[in-house]
Amino acid sequence: MAGTRTRTGTAKRRRWPRRVLLTVLVVLVLLVGYGTGLYFWADSRLRTTDAFTDFDGRPTAGKGTDWLLVGSDSRADLTPEQRKELHVGNDQGLNTDTIMILHYGGSGPYLISIPRDSYVPIPGHGTNKINAAYALGGAKLLTRTVEQATGLRLDHYAEINFLGLVDVVDSLGGVTLCVPDGGLHDEKSGADFDAGCQHMGGVQALQYARARYSDPKGDLGRVERQQQLVNAIADKALSPAVLVPPWKLIPFLSASLDALTVDPGTGIGALATMGRKVSGLSGHSGTTTVPVASEPYVSGAGDVVEWNRSEAEELFAALRADTAIPTFDTN
Template sequence: MVLWTVVALAVVVAGAGTALYLWADGRLRSTEAFGEYPGRPKAGRGTDWLLIGSDSRATLTPEQRRELHVGSNEVRNTDTLMIVHQGDHGTTTVSLPRDSYVAIPGHGRGKINSAFALGGPKLLTRTVEQATGLRLDHFAEVDFLGFVDVVDALGGVRVRVPAGGLRDERSGAGFAAGCQEMDGVQALAYVRARYSDPEGDLGRVRRQRQLVSAVAEKAASPSVALDPWRALPFLSASLDAVTVDRRAGVRDLARLARGLRDAAGDERRAVTVPVGSEPRVPGAGDVVVWDRRRAGELFAALREDRPIPTSDLK
């Protein structure tokens, strides 16, 4: 569920006029996402974003919960996490599996997505910083309903479903193999499916990146970019869907968008943190443990704004 890219792309699509930026900045919601703490990593080179898709159900009606297949659990976790690094070598995205088993400050070890439920954006950003050694500059969040509204405002997206199709009763996914148009509800089901995927959380990460490319292509197409009757509703839905840190503005999102648009579909610049094992931990269930050496090399390259190690290009 990586629709934070849509939010930024929408700004670029709609144009860069001063009046539009002022209007968009006034619509943009913000939250206190960062805090100082002892041992916080020093700033590296380039700019690092933490982009998340949250699975909050708080604003959903019972009918919407049934339609979206999200249940009634009120715990607020992150359904998707991604670091976006922007530097001299372009834009690189690093997906962090939601089941990554890491240290959560003040709460021992647990799945990285639970940090959001335990302490909101501040605890999540601190958890990610300490796990990666990167000092984050910006934060952006999109929730379930925002995701659906943004895809629908685009008029849907075209996605190629891999051989064998995808079916998952828990997410609502029921797709045959091949290219097909998906509306917002269908796209949400597609990227949230993992219980029927033999690769579990890692398979879902790949589908999230696939959707980023589909959204980038549709948003940049002349049918949207050159049509104000489509571009402006897209921008409006995107702004309603996103929450950013206090220091981020629409221009920051626009810069993020340009980088993501250029990187979309380039597998050399879209990676998943290297994984060492996927054990079952008492009290936590199935978890993802990072390969400490390779993950360390990857994050060191981002911190120093160097090309990422060739071994992590997958």
């Protein structure tokens, strides 16, 4: 009897490593299946728009990768109640509140904001504020305008609207944003924040990013807050607290996919890479704005932003060559 118990115990001990191995293999298969299924589910839900067009004199491809990131101010899909809650008014025009270039490669990542009131040539429409390009010809005219103004050939395009931004922030459970000294109080955007770091939900984050009338820097101050919000969203979205639990990751992905529109050549893999690169922009490191020379009033266009052409060209040349971007005195 004793011998029998010994052989049985030995057999169980021999089976134990095999059970552990089988368990590990099953878990790995489930994880791979989950990841693969999630990838194809997400990829199938991407909304696309024809964002690029070939034209005579189009810039040749530079080194590295360049994205055009756009925030649309369309109110078309908003109910009267949503327009009131978001403090976006009833303007029926279609412009772009946010225009950014994301570059990465051997250098970077760099996030370059283009002021929406930048006074630049718009092909076929004379010279106007750059955000008018979208209203006049959609994504194709906007990307062409940006390419001709910067000399950069863009690789990817991604666009998000008001409500989409709110839903993405809310799917993350909100984000933390640090309001500078003096606070931010802007009746038109609804922003009403005292100074200091604070948790904001989607509506508050939109109000914070859109405020400009009470900011002494005007649109340039809004650009800085937009950069801050993009960084905050990327940092939280790529944290283990969101990426690991399916009940956190799937709602975030669903909200993001509903909010985003990309060019047909952009897939989930490219978006994931873009997100990682934006998350690498710790704080304000790597974020800047196209250098500004003056902000005159132009009849027919209103208050506009004129670039410092020599400094702007230095910046764009560095991006084309995928080298470190220069630092400019913004005072």
